[in-house]
Amino acid sequence: MAKSVNWGILGCGKIAHKFAQDLMKVPDTQLVAVASRSKEKAKDFGRQYGVSNCYGSYEALVNDPTVNACYIATVHPFHKEITMLCLNHRKAVLCEKPMGMDQEEVKAMIQRAKEKDVFLMEGIWTRFIPAVGKMLGLIQSETLGDVRSVHADFGFLGDQDRSNRLFNKSLGGGALLDIGIYPLYLSLLVLGYPEDVEAAAQMTETGVDESCGMILRHRNGAVSSLHCTFMTDTQIEGWIHGSKGSIKLHSRFHHPNKVSIYRGGEIEQTYNIPYIGNGYYHEILHVNECIRLGLKESPKVMLNDSLNLVKMLDEVREKIGLVYE
Amino acid sequence: MAKSVNWGILGCGKIAHKFAQDLMKVPDTQLVAVASRSKEKAKDFGRQYGVSNCYGSYEALVNDPTVNACYIATVHPFHKEITMLCLNHRKAVLCEKPMGMDQEEVKAMIQRAKEKDVFLMEGIWTRFIPAVGKMLGLIQSETLGDVRSVHADFGFLGDQDRSNRLFNKSLGGGALLDIGIYPLYLSLLVLGYPEDVEAAAQMTETGVDESCGMILRHRNGAVSSLHCTFMTDTQIEGWIHGSKGSIKLHSRFHHPNKVSIYRGGEIEQTYNIPYIGNGYYHEILHVNECIRLGLKESPKVMLNDSLNLVKMLDEVREKIGLVYE
Structure with a gap:
């Protein structure tokens, strides 16, 4: 049982x-x-x-x-x-x-x-969104050839009240930790840990980043160009460009319900793959399975992935001078 | 006469x-x-x-x-x-x-x-493309509110033969000078000279950049996130995001024939504004007019704009270690 x-x-x-x-x-x-x-x-x-x-x-x-x-x-x-x-x-x-x-x-x-x-x-949770799984399958099946760039942006025009949690340093505010983690994770998932990281941010008077741009250079010749902001609505799309074609993760890219393949600038195919509920459903299913199997670590979001992700966040923070006490 | x-x-x-x-x-x-x-x-x-x-x-x-x-x-x-x-x-x-x-x-x-x-x-020449003029008019008329970010990418999968001019350092090869100048110019045109520039590039064995990502931070709180590459076909779109909406310069953004206004992620309006010929027509018309008027400098692409543009290129080159003899 x-x-x-x-x-x-x-x-x-x-x-x-x-x-x-x-x-x-x-x-x-x-x-x-x-x-x-x-x-x-x-x-x-x-x-x-x-x-x-x-x-x-x-x-x-x-x-x-x-x-x-x-x-x-x-x-x-x-x-x-x-x-x-x-x-x-x-x-x-x-x-x-x-x-x-x-x-x-x-x-x-x-x-x-x-x-x-x-x-x-x-x-x-984004790792378990079915359309994200489809994207990984397409990349593994060489649909894109070699992956050469990842572009992703996550921006929304939030409540600009500086007393909001998003701008409160003692509550871990700032765009990077809140939403910048999604484009960074997409890059990590597709291209692995980068060779180096450059970043530039606009800081608020409360000492957190309200906008942050990041460029990651990868050992295999690829470049990730990522951006997050609380100051404006951006497209919130994810693009993976390869030597033979591109994949678009439709907005919002971190929990898309559509994935398209592009060749020569034209859509070749679109997969409509809805997620269930708010999208956490799939993550819960996975964690339940891990627990039932007696696993101590997920095979899909490994502990080392989390360590790599936070290392990337730390590198960006160092570049932009974002310090939490 | x-x-x-x-x-x-x-x-x-x-x-x-x-x-x-x-x-x-x-x-x-x-x-x-x-x-x-x-x-x-x-x-x-x-x-x-x-x-x-x-x-x-x-x-x-x-x-x-x-x-x-x-x-x-x-x-x-x-x-x-x-x-x-x-x-x-x-x-x-x-x-x-x-x-x-x-x-x-x-x-x-x-x-x-x-x-x-x-x-x-x-x-x-891109400055004289009619749709680019429309974009400037829309920004000036406060359609977007405050401009908060500029995103642009220019990537194509070129001939990968390293003997090609694009990879030849002595012929001024590399993605930045060839095509990276277009996203940089868009940022300069919309947001002015940046406060600082971060960049990361993949360099070829011939010593030029095959891909280059750039992040520009502006005095007014905006961030530009730009990318150029010879290694993959990207969307070649330009996006200007503001506090009240966004403008998309359709592909190829440096000589678009369509400009769209977005609000809340949806297209509000698209302007179809074709250019004539290869797009150089409009530039030639302007230069002819300047010469006929006896001007020594264009009021639209001023000499100081060119100086600012090359300063931005120099800053990026310094960051990525791109040196021409």
């Missing part, structure tokens, strides 16, 4: 709701507990999804024996501390991206997961 | 043909002479366009009293020398881009034009 996967969600923000909504669609799994620093908030959240165990502290949730998988949905600066707490209680952890604020944090988290022999994965 | 503009073309390559074809369409102007280092080549060229004065040296052409405007269509490393020759003979000069190999060359050329009181303009 399949092992039951009983989820607890830690943090009750926007992303926790999206995740919970998708969790409801996944068979043979339950949302059994939810925690927030505010018990009221946890209760409100739990009520919406029929969860009985609603806690006013993360410590209470990790002590709940009915929970065996935890989803960390807090703001970035608390990811490490809460993940450590879960791992110490031998709960499998899916930690929202970015896994930690820097590579030191991520290394410590990976180390702890290994010591405790517990499953840990970064919540790079 | 309007002053007659009698053109001479120096250099008989691909671009000289495109220019000559368009010149035939312009009223009240003649192609009266053509020169190449090879007299045979000049004669072949002249025959195609009904030119009687075909010279086997640039010196011979500048001594032809019937010529009053010279178009320099040679490879980049000879632009300065031949432009100086023309200016010394008080011929008006339209010099193909890039005007010189570096800012020292361009400064010297501008200096000479001023000393000799002769018209000089860099052949940034």
Whole structure:
């Protein structure tokens, strides 16, 4: 009989709701507990999804024996501390991206997961979007020839109020960690760890990046040209250009429901591949499978991938002078 | 009566043909002479366009009293020398881009034009494409609000034979000077001279850049994300994103015949504005007008614009270690 996967969600923000909504669609799994620093908030959240165990502290949730998988949905600066707490209680952890604020944090988290022999994965949900899988299949089948460039931009004109979390350094604000991670991950997924990274950013008076451009040079001769911003709506498209053709990940490229092949500037074929729910459904399915199989690491988003991703973030941060205390 | 503009073309390559074809369409102007280092080549060229004065040296052409405007269509490393020759003979000069190999060359050329009181303009033909003018009008009319980012890419999968001029350092090869100048010029035109420039390139074994990514940070808070490559076909689109909307310059963005306004990711309006001939027609019309008016500098592509453009090229070259002897 399949092992039951009983989820607890830690943090009750926007992303926790999206995740919970998708969790409801996944068979043979339950949302059994939810925690927030505010018990009221946890209760409100739990009520919406029929969860009985609603806690006013993360410590209470990790002590709940009915929970065996935890989803960390807090703001970035608390990811490490809460993940450590879960791992110490031998709960499998899916930690929202970015896994930690820097590579030191991520290394410590990976180390702890290994010591405790517990499953840990970064919540790079985009990897499990069916159309992204299709893109990888097309690249592997040599549809593009050699990949020579990756272009991706993620920009939206957000609330420009500087008191917003997005601009708050102590809450891990800035475009890079919030949305720049998506174009960077696309580059990592398609081209691997780069040979070098150049970046330039516009910083706010609150000390975070409101726009950041990145150029990655790869060992195999390819170049990635990436951009993220809170200051304007961009196309949010992903392009992979090869020696024989191109792939477009339609907007929004990190969870596309359409992938097109281009040759000579013209569309050759478009695949319509919808995702389910908010797109987290596919990630949840995968994590459940990993847990049921007793894996301690996902074969699709490996711990080393997360380490490489945060190393790229650290390199960009160094170039643009983005420092979190 | 309007002053007659009698053109001479120096250099008989691909671009000289495109220019000559368009010149035939312009009223009240003649192609009266053509020169190449090879007299045979000049004669072949002249025959195609009904030119009687075909010279086997640039010196011979500048001594032809019937010529009053010279178009320099040679490879980049000879632009300065031949432009100086023309200016010394008080011929008006339209010099193909890039005007010189570096800012020292361009400064010297501008200096000479001023000393000799002769018209000089860099052949940034894209500035005169009607759809590019439309784009500027839309930006000036606040259609986009504040401009916050410029994205442009220019990539094509060229002949990969390393003996090709594109990879030949002594002929000014490399993607940056050849095609990277177009996204850089778009950024300069829309956002002005940047505050700083970051770049990364893949260099060939022949010592030139085959791909180059650039990030420009501007004083007004905007970021340009630009890319050029000989290694893959890219979209060759230009995007200007603002606080209230976006403009797309359709492929190929440097001489588009379509400009679209986007709001919230959807096309609001598309303007179909064809250009005439190969697109050089409009530039020729403008230069003729400048010459007839007795101007020594174009009000649309000013000498200082050319100096700023080559300064940007020099900055990128420094970052990527691209050195021409």
